[in-house]
Amino acid sequence: MKKIALSALVVASLFNAPAFAGNPVAKKAATSTAKPADAAYKVQPQLSKLGWEGKAVTHGHNGTADFTGGEILVRGNQIVGGTVTVDMKTLKTTDITDAENNAKFMGHLSSDDFFSISKNPTATFKIKSVTPIKGAAADANNVNITGDLTIKGITNTITFPAKAGVKNGVAAASGIATVNRTKYDIKYGSKSFFEGIGDKAIYDDFTLSFNVIAKK
Structure with a gap:
């Protein structure tokens, strides 16, 4: 009798137990939060341009440098990131036409007073964010670009407006960025560090005008 009662209890417990093994609880389908993969467009140095201009109290100079490569990251039809590299050995001045004076001036720009090009042959800019201008x-200009600019091995974050877009497999960005040279240990002729230099002073800010073209 006890055996019959015990068997009945076991059977009852099996029927009343939750059916986890036979009927597993359906798991909620995972919702993907992954963003679409960013496409890398290659910078086209032969189509891209970089200009510079620096001014002093009584005069100024301007010139060019060459991009060597990099990539622009694209999501949909928007630029969202990327990095470009500049060959500092291509730095030129275009406003000094006399060959001897041009060579003298470029020798000074290449020295430790300015860009220390032999020690720092490249400069880079890495995009951190691109914010639309409403x-x-x-x-x-339709965006503000923020990124890390590295000159002489020193990196600082800068922000500047630009016109940027993507169309037919081409990403383009153009604009003018203002750079404080003293943040890159370029202090020669700066009133911020040398008093009493009067009209021999060179302004701390210089500008970089750029037109970067990248293709898919």
Whole structure:
């Protein structure tokens, strides 16, 4: 009798137990939060341009340098990141036409007073964010670009407006960035560090005008 009662209890417990093994609880389908993969467009040095301009109290100079490569990251039809590299050995001045004076001036720019090119042959800019400018006109700057600019091995974050877009497999960005040279240990002729230099002073800020073209 006890055996019959015990068997009945076991059977009852099996029927009343949750059916985890036979009928597993359905798991909620995972929702993907992954963003679309960014496409890397290759910078086209032969199509891209970089200009510079620096000014002093009584005069100024301008010139060019060459991009050597890099990539622009694209998501949909928007530029979202990337890195470009500049060959500092291609630095030129275009406003000094006399060959001897040009060579003398470029020798000074290449020295430790300025860009220390033999020690730091490249400069880079790495994009950290691209923020749309609301209400921008079709022919005006439409984004603010923030990124890390490295010159002489020193990196600082800068932000500047630009016109940027992606169309037919081509990503392009153009604009003018203002750079404080003293943040890159370029202090020669700066009133911020040398008092009493009067009209021999060179302004701390210089500008970089750029037009970067990258292709898919």
